[in-house]
Amino acid sequence: QITLKESGPTLVKPTQTLTLTCTFSGFSLSTSGVGVGWIRQPPGKALEWLALIYWDDDKRYSPSLKSRLTITKDTSKNQVVLTMTNMDPVDTATYYCAHKVYYFDYWGQGTLVTVSS
């Protein structure tokens, strides 16, 4: 059974750096073809893909946010970490991590991050 869970701060101040952790079970990020992605959703708005890391450490980023994002993995801990720098109120959103082989087929419950001073 594949499960994922996001964790991190619920409130960050403008200009701060956000660090989110995705802890998963039921699969290994050392298995060929497997990836974990991050997707966010501002309140009442659409989903937005942010970043993706594959089993072989290949990393992909949304072109519009690439300069602010870093995704890493710790295979031994079954964790993927996303950092986003220079947070702004418009970055207020629910952040999801998701398992991907060909598609985002298993999602975490999401974590709401509010950016406010």
Added chain:
Amino acid sequence: QSALTQPRSVSGSPGQSVTISCTGTSSDVGGYNYVSWYQQHPGKAPKLMIYDVSKRPSGVPDRFSGSKSGNTASLTISGLQAEDEADYYCCSYAGSYTSWVFGGGTKLTVL
């Protein structure tokens, strides 16, 4: 503004069929057969309903079907049921640089 264009809302009565469109470009929807659809109920995580344009994951009712023509993909839900009321998002692969793009979402109301 989302990369893929969906109608903001659609509606239908129980038992009817509805179709949700997802329009992109030749760089995403039209260029790859990697379109997926997600259902999202309020306060819940998205659920994969369709992948590879028209394939259904195990457990998804066959009332849900997908298709694609040119730069537009479509999700059709037949025999509408009350529990189908949700937001629906399309998603497409968009090449190695952009990778993945989502649509703006469509709210389905079952009347």
